[in-house]
Amino acid sequence: MPDHPLLRRLPATQSCSSDELLSRFLDYVTEKKLTLYPAQEESILELFEDKNVILATPTGSGKSLVATAMHFRSLAMGRKSIYTCPIKALVNEKFLALCRDFGPENVGMATGDATVNRDAPILCCTAEILANYALRDGERAPFREVIMDEFHYYSDPERGVAWQVPLLTMNKARFLLISATLGSTEFFQKEVTRLTGHETTLISGSERPVPLEFSYVETSVDVTLQELVAANKAPIYLVHFTQNDAAQAAQDLMSLNFCSTAEKAEIKEAMQGAKFTSPYAKEVRKYLQHGVGIHHAGLLPKYRVLVEKLAQRGLLKVICGTDTLGVGVNVPIRTVVLTKLSKYSGQKVATLTARDFHQITGRAGRRGFDDIGYVVAQAPEHVVENAKLEAKAGGDPKKLRKMVKKKPPEGFVGWSEDTFKRLQTAKPEPLISRFQVSHGLLLNVLSRSDDGCRAMMKLIRDSHETAAAKKLHRKRAWQLFRALIDRKIVEILPLAQRSGGTKLRLNVTLQDDFSLNHGLSLYLIDALALIDPESPSYAPDVMTLCESILENPDIILRRQLDKIKTEAMNTMKAEGIPFEERIAKLEELEYPKPCRDFIYNTFNDFAAEHPWVGQENIRPKSIAREMFENFRSFADYIHDYDLHRSEGVLLRHLSSVYKVLAQTVPDTAKTEPVQEMEAWLAGLLRGTDSSLLDEWERLRDPNYQPDELEEKPAEAPDITRNKREFTALIRTEIFRFLKPLSTEHYAAAVSTVKSSFTADSLAALMDPYYADHDRIRLDNEARNGRHTYVGPSEDNSSWRICQVLIDPEEMNDWQAEFSVDLAQAREDGKPTLVLKTVQRIE
Structure with a gap:
């Protein structure tokens, strides 16, 4: 029987005093041979006094242990606690760790993709799941202790609303807000205290358990890495800001040798049982066997997980990845090397924000392994090249006068050692409210058993927005409400049928997991009613409508258009069309958009009737449909468009299409061909990467044992089961x-x-x-x-x-x-x- 150290320390009754509970938890800390830092000790004491805590200490300062203490106290008192963070991989990681401490029967997980033991007294989930609880249940939400990790996501433009909603509704909870880069917290102390009626304590600090040493270098990346490895400063995380740059860096490092023969043999042995089946698998395996990891969102999840496991065993000397690793993913590293100090923000290239800088560099230094962590910033490439030229000139004035210095590329946003020094001491920027009203938010609130309309008005009134913004939110909420009523997704009850303050009911014909998370889901439902189920193209047309409400995976669409243009150019050239005319015709081409006119026309009509559509736009495309109609496998499609470095992008798009098919398309619209198409897509996902479907379903097994899972190599997905x-x-x-x-x-x-x-x-x-x-x-x-x-x-x-x-x-x-x-x-x-x-x- 596995030992669950915190489970066996729970008192026999719920009347145990706070002092006794604290003593039992500290006994666990002693057993783990840990010594509490002052910030940890102070945080735990405040939590055990039933206060809210905002914990703003550096990465590696043991914030997770404070969260565990909160779970322990909650469970001992017969209450429910919930842990939330922004990344599903982190949720999975915390779930496994809590299962080890409290036993699997006491821990549940919900990420929107996978659910296991959801009614357990401890729940790990993504922020959106917690937000749904807060919206549906308000003060009746079942959780008395709420832990929100990586709380700086409150400022995320897309997801920030999920971090704000619990702070507006869950007034009976106690909150632990955690982040290494919070910035100013006075507002949140005031708001959480106002909400809960209990004091909110800020515990902050800038001293890291593993201090950082910063250096700025004007050597090329390959020289920098070789020097760091030789100085025993590996594992090294080489940070890039695009997936392609990270992949190219891994390829470039194949000419260098970081590992001994014995170390490479150990890596090869550790990879036994790992499945390398996708088109990019050969490259990934080659990198790993060389001691070089690669980690970014363009990779299939199973390869990212493998890199993390090899890194945790200390087998990789260099990991080439993107800045997304800054958010808590468990890849222990000693040195962070920043290839740049500027990045594209989605609108323009700009110097790194202080928050981004501290999130990334905070990953350096492994607690319990390193006495010091190292952060190295590379000078711009043109500066490095000019330094080489100067060194080659050897101080000869004549050679220096003749030297032609390399200039920065056009549009380059530069940085210097002064930039690097400024970022080291800069405080994170203030967090910005990102409250917004969406279909999903409105439906959740309206589904309450009491007066959902009144609750919605209160939610907007209490939001952390300006008076002008609240006025716009009220207007949008009313527009969305009218649209839901018009489609009978929400119905106003006659007076005689109202009870307990309930004035509304949701349309009961929708399936249990009906989702209106996408802004254009109502358009999809409207458009489905306009296409003929008897049409031979009905099933692929349904697929096209599903794809049209999703974000564009730009890299795939660019490759589609490139292929179309190449074929068109060759055809026109063979026909003798003049060059200038060819170029003009190429500009008129676009990537495949099935049902183009139908979609644009019906969407324009829809938008004219629903002004809340605002900046939303429809995006017709054909990726999943093209695969389905042309009988293309995942590997075929990767080869067709040379998407080897972006396999994860294709997988995520197909997964999103599947979720829309499964959760948003009403069952009444699912003819037999649509059901078969949905099954094909589910099977395609399962066979490509089990971590997206097969593993989720395995986690639903009530007999699931996470301790055993971690010790076993990943098994091939059983695609024959369904x-x-x-x-x-x-x-x-x-x-x-x-x-x-x-x-x-x-x-x-x-x-x-x-x-x-x-x-x-x-x-x-x-x-x-x-x-x-x-x-x-x-x-x-x-x-x-x-x-x-x-x-x-x-x-x-x-x-x-x-x-x-x-x-x-x-x-x-x-x-x-x-x-x-x-x-x-x-x-x-x-x-x-x-x-x-x-x-x-x-």
Whole structure:
């Protein structure tokens, strides 16, 4: 039986005094051989006195232990506590750690993607989950202790509202607000005290447990890294501000050798069992075996997790990544190297903010391992190059006069050692209120059992906004409310049906996990009602509408347009069109936008009726649809558009489309082809990276044991478990085979399957078919699931599949026969067809 040290220290009754509870927790601290820092001790004492605490101390100062103390006190008193942070990976990490201390039965997790043991007395969740509780339940929310980690996300333009909402409604809770970069806190002390009626204590400090040493260098990055490794200052995190720069840096470092033969052997052994199945996998494995990690949002999640695990074991000397690691992800590092001190903020290139600088550099220095952490800033590249030229001149005045100095690139926002020094002492910028009214926020408040309308007005009135902003929020809330009423998503109850102050009810025909989180979800619902379910293109049109309300994954759309322009240029060149005319025509091209006119016209009508749409805009595109209609696998699509360094971008987009299909498209709109399309997408995600679907579902298992999970290597996702999803994947593979077969490209057809056939023998097999039929149809009718027959083998180790070939005359008298080995599919994360024959149906 695993030992849960805090669980066994819980008192037998809930009447235990605060002093006794504190003594029990300190006993746990002693057992862990920890010594409390003054800020930790003061914070815990204040919390045990039932006060709110704002904890603003540097990274590595043990803020997580203070949060654990709050959970312990809450559980001992028979209450519920909740921990929230901005990143799902951090939620998972905290969930596992709390399960070890309190036992899995006492800890739950909810991230919007995965839910396990949600009613447990301790819940780990993303900020949006806590905000939903606060909106739906207000002061009746079940949590008496609320821990909000990385609280500086209060200022995040997109997500900040989720961090503000609990501070507006949960007046019976006690709050622990945590961040290393809060800035001024007087406002929050006042607001939390006003809300809860209990004192709010600020505990701050600038002294780090592991002090930092700063240095500014004018050497090239490769020289800097070699010197740091030689000086035993690894692991090193090499910080970039774009994913492509991080990936290119990892590639560039392959010419350097950071690890000994023995160290590389240890890395190779540690990676045993890891699955490298995507197109970019070969590169990732090469980097890791060389002792170089890579970590950014463009990677598949399973590779990021592997990098984190190898880093935690101290096996990687250099990790090339982006600045997102600054938010708490568990990658222990000794040295942070900043390649730049400026970045693109989304609007312009600017010098790093003090908050960004402290978040990133705060990761340097490992508590318990390092006496000091190191932060190194690289001078601009042109400065480094000029320093090399000066060194080469050797002080010769003649050579120095002839030297042509390298100039900074156009639009360059520079920095210097003075910039670096200023950032070291700069205080984080003040946090800014980001309150906003959205569909999801409004629906949650209106779903309350009491007067949701009155609660909504109070929420706006109490928000941390200016008087002018509150007026605009009230106007938008009214516009959204009218739109929900018009669509009967919300109904006003007749007087006779009202009870307990309830004046409204939500439309009960919507599925339980109905989501209106996207600003244009109401447009989607309206537009779905305008397309014909009997249309052959209905299912892919539904996919297009789902994609249209999502943000654009720009890198993918740029690659689509590049490919279109290249093909168009080649065609026009072959036709002899003059160069100037070719260039002009290229400017008119755009990436694929199915249903373009329908979407723009219906959206314009929708926006005219609903002024709350404001700056929202529709974004028609075809990524998931293109994959679905062209029978492209994840790997195919990555290769088609050279997206190897952005696999994670494609995966996130497909995951977002799946969530809209599953949670926003009403069940009444899901015809059989739409359901199959949804199953195909779920299977595609599961087979690509189990951390997005398969692992979430595994976490729902009530017998889930996180301690055991951590010790085992990641297993391949079982894509055969869900028959509908697996069948949808098989059918996609069938049509990958039929597509070249339909154009008599037999070599290409043979390459998509396993078989004993050659191009010539397959051609001979098909000659009788083409003697009777002009072609093989691949339209939506041909793709109908009723033309595919699936059955298990006698020993249930494989599936036998028969696919009817649909011909123009609809005689449908031929079929292709395949088999799929289930064990091989589980190992590969995808089905591999074995072609048995193509023959006339007897």
